[in-house]
Amino acid sequence: MSQPTTSRPKTVCGTRREFLAAVAGVAAIAALPLAARADDLPALSESDPTGSALGYKEDASKVEAAKFPTHKPTQTCAGCSFYQGTGPRGACTLFPGKSVAGKGWCSAFAQKT
Structure with missing residues (x-):
């Protein structure tokens, strides 16, 4: 007589092994340094429509105080x-x-907390 095989129930993603492989893949992508990915992005131009609407300046020391009275010299993108x-x-x-x-x-x- 042959022994009955026991099948393991499959998860929504397939087998448990497939699920864990998918989770590991997502975790590896998320672990990539953000700075490395930012280097691949094109620089926002001050003349970009959205950047212009928000008064974006590459150098915070060149923000027009009269136009943006809430700006403080200590505020930079790195601190946002x-x-x-x-x-x-x-x-x-x-x-x-x-x-x-x-x-x-x-x-x-918006100041980092």
Whole structure:
């Protein structure tokens, strides 16, 4: 007589092994440094329609005080909660697909906590 085989139930993603492989793949992609990915992004131009609307400047020291009275000299993209990077340039959640200067500024500045 042959012994009955026991089959393991499949998860939504297939087998447990397939599920764990998928999770490991996603974790590996998420672990890539954000700065490395920001280097691949084109730089946001000050004349970009969205950047211009938010008063984006590559250099925060060149922000017009009369036009943006809430700007403070200590505010830069690198200190903003929307900035995703650690180097001179980084991704910004406000400007998908573009990188911004760490020493830049826009009117949507929100201090990192």
